[in-house]
Amino acid sequence: MALLAVVFRWCFIAFLSAGAWGVHAQMPLQLSNQSVKLTDAGLWYRLSNVSSDFASDWTPSLDQAELMTGSILGRSGRFVASIPLTNQEARTWFVIPNTNFMDQGVAYWQPDQGVAKKIADFSQQRGQSIPSLLHAQTFPLNLPANASGRLWIVISAQHYPTPVPLSFDTQSEFYHYKSVINAVTISAVVVMLTLAIIALVISLRVRLGLPFWCAGYVGLHGVGWAVASGLVNDLVPSIPVNLTYGGMYIFPFAIACAAMFSKGLFSPLLSERKLGKALQYFATASFVLGVILAFVPFQTTFYVSHIIAMVWVPLSLYIGITMLSKQDFRAKYYLVGNLLYSMSLMYYVASHGNVFAHLLYPELVVLAALALDCICIMLSLSEWLQLKQREYLKVMFEARIDPLTQVGNRFALNEALESVGKDYCMVFIDFDGVKQINDGQGHKAGDQFLMDAADLMRRHAPAADQVFRSGGDEFVWLIGGDDVSNDTLASELEQRILDTEVALRKHWPTAGISYGIAHKHTGKSPIDCLATADKRMYQHKASKRKPSLNDSL
Known part of the structure; x- marks a missing residue:
């Protein structure tokens, strides 16, 4: 991986370093009323033998500097740029060393035949005296009219992954760019x-x-x-x-x-x-x-x-x-x-x-x-x-729906019982004659009977989503809401069950329905009410098995 990084580095540098664009750094820079950009080709000098606190004890000089004839791209350490310039009008310029990976940055202004004076410290850790510019560093350069001298800029970083050009922007252009x-x-x-x-x-x-x-x-x-x-x-x-x-x-x-x-x-x-x-x-x-x-x-x-x-x-x-x-x-x-x-x-x-x-x-x-x-x-x-x-x-739907009859299963019934309101009524239904259908016509016919029965119940029950298959040939109708307060509800339910049985016998003449009806008052909870309906269903089924008086004569 280290070898790949080295190869990639030099290919990367070779690609990015090709060509040149902008103003040559060593030509006298004329600042008038437009922004100027300097490429970093031949702009920067490498500094050596400088203490770590060069921001305070370094004297602007190129005595210990090595001119970089190419780009600063791919380098590391401290570099200095020495830029001769003249300013035509009194104004504030904003100088942008276009690099973000910068640990320290210091600027000096040296008038012609004068002593260099530190004018800015734009190190990353020390912040900036003006609202900062993201992705780059900047500092203001205040020059009077017809000022002439040399601008020294010193930067230090662990690595310069890009070229480091310099831009001199007017106030309006800088604030627009920054915004x-x-x-x-x-x-x-x-x-x-x-x-x-x-x-x-x-x-x-x-x-x-x-x-x-x-x-x-x-x-x-x-x-x-x-x-x-x-x-x-x-x-x-x-x-x-x-x-x-x-x-x-x-x-x-x-x-x-x-x-x-x-x-x-x-x-x-x-x-x-x-x-x-x-x-x-x-x-x-x-x-x-x-x-x-x-x-x-x-x-x-x-x-x-x-x-x-x-x-x-x-x-x-x-x-x-x-x-x-x-x-x-x-x-x-x-x-x-x-x-x-x-x-x-x-x-x-x-x-x-x-x-x-x-x-x-x-x-x-x-x-x-x-x-x-x-x-x-x-x-x-x-x-x-x-x-x-x-x-x-x-x-969730499949877990709550009986796959054969497509009505709610036992799990869905338990959920419905837990969420039922204060008023409720239940009908427990058991179909008669299912065993005879299975034994005489086969289990496929028995399954078809259950599907037909479920379809008929969805039609005749007070609401289609109130029908549940609790197991085998046993089904439950759960009725809640305002309908429960109706005094004639029991007789209406019996009529609905009778209509279901009549319709069912048109195709399954040997079938019948045993049922039990229970109201909320018959138990302390919906579970008790369901148990009562189940008990009454068995009582109804047993009553149909007793021989009548005519049978005994």
């Missing part, structure tokens, strides 16, 4: 963190793993960009650590969550396939690398994290395309989100080279695409949750 950068960054981070909280709450409520991985995928990206942009350091300036490096350390864990989310989202289509196993291995490897990278220099972490990204981007696109080809509706959101994110990363990488250094707002493009990606991921999760809900409702 766009900060507003989009904060909005994107807030969107990602909000979506992560929603996913985490869903995970706690439904107790399923996929929303948790979604929360990790979205939330860790949000946290990573919050620290990488300098937002956390700005919100909590007392933190003595430069957290901007933290985004790269968090990234492998975010990708591990993304891989697990992808595996779970398209399960079981991926679970038993090689692709599903590859996602599992990739997630494990990313997590392990994330732990290891916490103990290595940032430079290694930066390139290893980019290797992980280079593997994940095509893998995620392949998964999206594969699942979409299988008509998986969740893939449309997943593929769109990852496609936007992949294209933004290409734009972001290209903008860090001198050839495409003029590309606007590279960090914002990535953040906006990532926020949209997270929204798409949440839409994929919502589709998955709806599918799970439909599966759950189907299981």
